[in-house]
Each structure stands twice: as C-alpha cells, then as structure tokens.
Amino acid sequence: MYSFSSSLLETSSIVAGSSELVIVSREGWHALPPVEVDPMPNPVPYVIIHHSYIPPACSTTPGCIEAMQFMQDLHMNTNGWNDIGYSFAVGGDGKAYTGRGWSAVGAHAPLYNNRSIGICVIGDWREELPPENQLETVHNLIQLGVDSGYIRPDYILHGHRQVRVNTECPGDRLFEEIKTWPHFSSDVDAFYNDTLKKSAFTIDIESRKAWHARTPIEVEPMPNPVPYVIIHHSYRPPACNTTSECIEAMQFMQNLHMDTNGWNDVGYSFAVGGDGKAYTGRGWSTVGAHAPLYNNRSIGICVIGDWRKELPPENQLKTVHDLIQLGVNNSYIRPDYILHGHRQVRPTECPGDRLFEEIKTWPHFSNDVKVYYNGTTKPKS
Numbered sequence: 389m390y391s392f393s394s395s396l397l398e399t400s401s402i403v404a405g406s407s408e409l410v411i412v413s414r415e416g417w418h419a420l421p422p423v424e425v426d427p428m429p430n431p432v433p434y435v436i437i438h439h440s441y442i443p444p445a446c447s448t449t450p451g452c453i454e455a456m457q458f459m460q461d462l463h464m465n466t467n468g469w470n471d472i473g474y475s476f477a478v479g480g481d482g483k484a485y486t487g488r489g490w491s492a493v494g495a496h497a498p499l500y501n502n503r504s505i506g507i508c509v510i511g512d513w514r515e516e517l518p519p520e521n522q523l524e525t526v527h528n529l530i531q532l533g534v535d536s537g538y539i540r541p542d543y544i545l546h547g548h549r550q551v552r553v554n555t556e557c558p559g560d561r562l563f564e565e566i567k568t569w570p571h572f573s574s575d576v577d578a579f580y581n582d583t584l585k586k587s588a589f590t591i592d593i594e595s596r597k598a599w600h601a602r603t604p605i606e607v608e609p610m611p612n613p614v615p616y617v618i619i620h621h622s623y624r625p626p627a628c629n630t631t632s633e634c635i636e637a638m639q640f641m642q643n644l645h646m647d648t649n650g651w652n653d654v655g656y657s658f659a660v661g662g663d664g665k666a667y668t669g670r671g672w673s674t675v676g677a678h679a680p681l682y683n684n685r686s687i688g689i690c691v692i693g694d695w696r697k698e699l700p701p702e703n704q705l706k707t708v709h710d711l712i713q714l715g716v717n718n719s720y721i722r723p724d725y726i727l728h729g730h731r732q733v734r735p736t737e738c739p740g741d742r743l744f745e746e747i748k749t750w751p752h753f754s755n756d757v758k759v760y761y762n763g764t765t766k767p768k769s
C-alpha cells in the first residue's frame with residue numbers, strides 16, 4: 389500500500405494512496421539526543437491529539453524545524469524530561485516531524501504515555517482550524533502507524549483534554565474537528581478504570597470509589613500488555629461473602645499495606661471477593677507491590693480468603709478467570725501470558741495449598757519460573 393519514494397537519512401517520503409507523507413527524521417530537525425529512552429510495546433491502543441499552543445503555527449520547513457527545537461528545549465530544559473514529549477508533531481508545511489517516534493514511551497499524557505502515540509498539531513487551535521494539508525498529514529501518519537503495526541487497527545482516538553484535567557489542549561476548534569474523525573471516542577477508559585469493554589462478560593468490577601479507597605501516595609505507570617499474572621490469597625482478612633464484607637476487606641488490606649508496610653497503595657492490581665465481584669486495587673496499568681521482580685510486569689490478583697485447606701467458591705474462581713480474560717481482550721495482559729502462584733516467585737505459602745493445586749490446572753499455568761526471588765535469573769526466553 390505504501391511505497392518509499394526516497395529513504396534519505398533526513399526524511400522519508402511515503403506515498404499513501406493519492407497523497408504523499410513526508411516524515412522528517414530527528415536528524416532532519418537537528419534533535420538533541422534523548423537523555424533516556426523507555427521502549428514502548430506496539431501496537432498501542434490509543435492516539436492522543438495535542439496542539440502546541442506555543443510555539444504558534446509554522447508554515448515553512450525552517451519555521452517548523454525551529455518550532456521542534458523550541459519544544460524540545462522547553463521539554464528537556466524547563467520540564468526536565470528525557471526528550472521532546474510527543475511521539476510526532478505535524479507542521480503547517482504538511483510534514484510530520486519525528487519526536488519520540490513509534491516505539492518509545494512519551495511524555496504528553498500521564499497514564500497514557502506508555503500506550504499511546506501522541507501527535508502534536510503545531511499551532512494554537514483554540515479558534516482556528518489547522519490548514520487542510522496539516523490535518524491530512526495527521527490522518528496519513530495515523531494510517532501509516534496502523535498499517536505498519538505500531539497502532540492497533542481498533543485504536544481509540546482522544547483529545548488531550550479528555551484524559552487530563554486542566555488543559556484546553558488541543559484547542560476548542562481542533563477538538564470539535566477530531567470529534568468527527570474515525571475512532572474518536574468520548575468514552576474515556578482511564579487507568580483506575582470503571583468503563584472497560586465488557587464484551588460478553590457479566591463481570592462486576594468495583595471501582596476504587598465504590599470501596600472508598602484512599603488516594604495512592606504515588607502512582608508508577610506500568611506498560612501493557614504484561615506477560616504475567618500472579619495469583620494470591622489474602623490469608624488475612626478471611627473470606628468475605630457479602631459486598632459490605634468485601635469492601636471492609638479491601639479497606640483492611642489497603643490500611644495494612646499503606647500504614648504498616650509503608651507502601652503507596654493496596655499492593656494488588658485487583659482482589660476478588662466471595663461476592664463474585666472484582667475490586668480494583670492498582671488497576672491494569674500501575675506497578676503493584678505484590679511480587680518483587682514481577683511487580684512491573686504482572687497483574688496481581690488476590691483471591692480474598694484463606695485457601696490453605698479449602699477451595700474458594702465457584703463464583704469467586706469464575707470472576708478470577710473472567711478478569712484475566714477481560715485483561716487479555718483489552719490488551720492489558722498478553723494473550724500468551726504466564727500464570728504463577730505467588731509461592732513460585734517468592735518463598736511464601738501464598739496462595740495457599742488448596743488454591744495452588746487448583747491453579748495448576750488453569751490455562752497458562754507454568755512450572756517454568758524465569759526469575760527467582762533468590763536472585764538467580766535464568767536467561768529469558
């Protein structure tokens with residue numbers, strides 16, 4: 389579908405249907421090297437649209453190069469970031485300028501940086517619409533990302549203001565415009581998220597608000613999809629059978645983890661109660677505190693109760709299965725994820741003998757533990 393009509397160091401020119409997409413490399417705008425690069429898994433599920441506000445619109449290539457340098461300087465030297473924040477910026481000259489590119493975590497939309505392409509439409513678009521050629525380049529760039537496997541074909545498009553409070557970005561007029569674009573969604577699926585695609589599931593996920601969670605002290609974003617699911621039991625508190633008991637159990641665990649252990653929040657990604665509901669802990673996209681060495685690449689699910697001798701009730705186990713499946717369907721968990729019990733990755737009897745026997749029969753359970761808590765690391769395969 390695309391043919392490279394030139395592939396110079398500085399720009400690549402790609403014919404996309406009837407129009408040509410010119411992508412200026414970092415060398416092409418004389419970018420400073422980034423301080424650090426954090427790789428981002430592709431394809432990403434989100435595209436976030438920004439305007440620059442300052443610098444104003446640029447209509448010539450030298451003007452747009454200057455705008456790129458201005459933004460990089462602002463982001464690195466004033467904001468203290470590793471690089472210019474955006475994945476790409478698009479100028480009024482109709483060219484796309486490479487910022488962090490397709491596969492590096494950006495700094496443009498907290499909680500979305502590790503799973504989105506952030507595109508800045510250079511200019512102040514509060515009252516005016518960007519020119520036709522600039523908008524066409526944004527469309528072509530997104531399409532190239534989809535066709536090249538950097539962006540999911542079913543991606544969701546948002547304006548910056550939808551995922552962050554206190555910003556008017558990408559400007560009122562441009563925001564009205566992108567509302568008409570394919571894949572725009574007014575349904576915002578934020579991190580502690582209450583509005584997941586439920587598809588065929590009838591799973592009840594209780595938000596943090598529903599169990600009156602305290603605010604976390606700090607939130608560390610975790611890249612999705614993660615390769616591991618780790619199963620725990622709570623041991624204490626014991627099993628809860630009603631929603632009010634399960635809410636109490638959540639609060640008990642959060643207080644224990646924050647006040648006694650000194651952690652930022654309840655340690656688990658989710659907990660599942662005997663009422664058949666899943667309770668949001670740190671959620672899908674935040675590093676947990678439940679299994680050292682796995683916290684930044686796993687979803688930790690606590691099956692509330694003491695499961696050394698007894699098996700959790702059917703509905704509680706079903707919710708654990710559904711929760712994992714939901715995570716896979718929404719790209720928070722890799723389709724080829726590995727499931728472990730806590731005891732496999734740390735010396736502990738968690739998740740209890742009886743529950744551990746049970747999860748050995750579950751899909752994706754593996755005896756083959758890659759990273760040991762004792763510090764011995766097997767080569768990753």
Ligand SMILES: [Zn+2]
Nearest residue numbers: 438439548557
């Ligand atoms: Zn923005």
Ligand SMILES: [Zn+2]
Nearest residue numbers: 620621730738
């Ligand atoms: Zn555990």
